[in-house]
Amino acid sequence: MEKLKLENYKMKKGVLVAPFSELPGLRLGNWTYQRLPSFFWFALILKEYDHSDGLEICGKIIKYIHDTHKLEFPLFSEILKLDETQQVDIFVYVTTLVEPKVLYPLTLIFSYSKYPFFAKHFYDDDLNIDRKKVLMELIKDTYDNQSELSSDLRFLIIWSAVVANKVKFMRGLSITEALTNYPYTPHSDDNMRLWRPSVRATELGLQDIIRYDSDFNMFFWKEMSEMTQCELFVFHYEEKENFDEEKLYVDKCKKIAEYYNGLFQNFHPLDSKMEVLISIYGYSYKRMLELVEHNLFNQISGRSIVRNIIENYIMIKYLVLEETNHPNIWKEFVSYGLGQLKLILLKYKDKSRNIPVDSHFNVDYIESILDSETDEKFLNLDTRYFDKKNIREKAISVDEKDLFDFYYDYDSQYEHGLWGAIRESISVSCNTATHQYHHTIDYENKQNLSSVWNDCKKVMDKTIIYLNSIYPLPEKFI
Ligand SMILES: [Zn+2]
Incomplete structure (x- = not known):
């Protein structure tokens, strides 16, 4: 199969469209669920007698069923609906071409109690064949609608339509050449690389003239899936047991925070630029500390932490960059944040609303925070550009688009x-073909994610290096 490359996708009104999903009327997954069950019995014959002989035998059966019993298509679902005489006649004819053991595995699904005429001809107590195993292997071989076996089955669907006079192919057309030679050419032949897709495309076009029985399909898949247990494919990354390296790094980050804090407190207590920058750094440090202390490296929360540290780093660079356009930017940044907080507080103070109790929004504490700020910090400043300009644009403006593209977006x-x-x-994926490779929810928490540590450290390094260019750190930290 051709690899999916980004260039193969087209941008349609902001939506990435995969090349195949543009084809009109293409129903994905339809082969396995909808069409395979009715022709699955032919798959057993093809598997036993191989491509050419198998197609020859199935071709004869198709013609016999059509000519003798007036069934348009040899769907297994329809054969089982015929009366006893007809069913017996068909199955007797089949046994003249096919050894009963070939269809024997199907008696596991179509058992004597429900389908006596079929089972009578193909069930044999003496056979030492693992029916379940055969069926499961065969589902694996036919699950993919482009496999060789599936292509053969799809050829038989076309052949049924030809026999039923539902479709005609003119002499001289390339598809006619393909269909004529297909049964007699081995799959290894180079020509088959062209003919198989032609067969599949033609069969796809026949979907709507064949009436597949959805109750039968449901029965088929229910029986198939109940034969086996789920085989869950859980992703588990090895987790570290020793965090000495991580703890050492976090400790270095802590010492840097301590150093900057001392610098601010003792020498620049009124410097709002410094207050903002080292506070953002402190916030990143604290999130990183949580990552390490609670071993969140392989957890969902770890991703949330990296994302935030990236955003903090981009914000630090963005504020410094914008300082030339907005000399008041440090006060504006503070004002913007406090303003947002105040808006939420007002909602909690609104007596006309149903105020939530026991919320993690601590009204009293937040009110005291806002009260303690000087009025100056609530000045009606232009803070619109903080939220108006989204993080992607900010990342581009500070030359960190890669951080956005490779990590933040994810x-x-x-x-x-x-x-x-x-x-x-x-x-979690189930690796069982008879279960149609369904998914289950990882409620037992067996699955984890790849560790965020390397990326987290990388962004923290960038943050420290950048801050060092503004407030130089002592040699030992770099
Ligand atoms: Zn399953």
């Missing part, structure tokens, strides 16, 4: 609970 999936994050973290 971690945001987790922060917003988007499907990519859900799929990667809590959705």
Whole structure:
């Protein structure tokens, strides 16, 4: 299969469209669920007698069923609905071409109690064949609608339509050449690389003229899936047991915070630029501390922490960059944050509303924080550009677009609970073909994620190096 490359996608009104999903009327997953069950019995014959002989035998059966019993298509679902005489006649004919043991595995699903005429001809107590194993192997071989076996089955669907006079192919057309030679050419032949896709495309076009029985399909898949237990494919990354290196790093970050704090307190207590920058650094440090102290490296929360540290770093650079356009930027940044907090407080103070009790928004504490700030910090400053300019634009303006593209955007999936994050973290694949490779929820928390440590440290390093260019640190920290 051709690898999916980003260039193959087209941008349609801001939506990435995969090349195949643009084809009209293409229903993905339809082959396995909808069409395979009715033709699955032919898969057993093809598997036993191989490509050419198998197709020859199935071709004869198709013609016999059509000519003798007036069934348009040899769907297994429809054969089982015929009366006893007809069913017996068909199955007797099949046994003249196919050894009963070949279809024997199907008696596991179509058992004597429900399908006596079929079972009578193909069930044999003396056979030493693991029916379940055969069926499961075969589902694996036909699950992919482009496999060789699936292509053969799809050829038989076309052949059924030809026999039923539902479709005609003109002489001289390339598809006619493909269909004529297909059964007699081994799959290893180079021509088959062209013919198999032609067969599949033609079969796709026939979907709507064949009436597949959805009750039958449901029965088929229910029986198939109940034969086996889930085989869950849990992703588990090895987690570290020793965190000496991480603790050492966090300790260095702490000493830097301590150093900057001393500098601010003792020499620049009124410097709002310094207050803002070292406080943002302190916030990053504290989030990193949580990461290490609570061993969140391989957890969802770890991604949230990296994302925040990236955002803090970008904000630090952005504020310094914008300082030339907005000399008041440090006060504006503080005012913006406090203003946002105050807006929420007002909602909690609004007596006309149903105020939540036991909320993690501590009204009294937050009110005291806001009261303790000087009025100057609530000046009606122009703070619109903080939220108006989103993080992506900020990242570009400070020359850190890679951080956004490679990390922030990905971690945001987790922060917003988007499907990519859900799929990667809590959705576990079942590796059983008869279960149609479904997913289950990782409620037992067996799955974890790759560690965020390296990225986290990298961004923290960048933060420290940048701050060092503004407030030089003693040699020992660098
Ligand atoms: Zn399963």
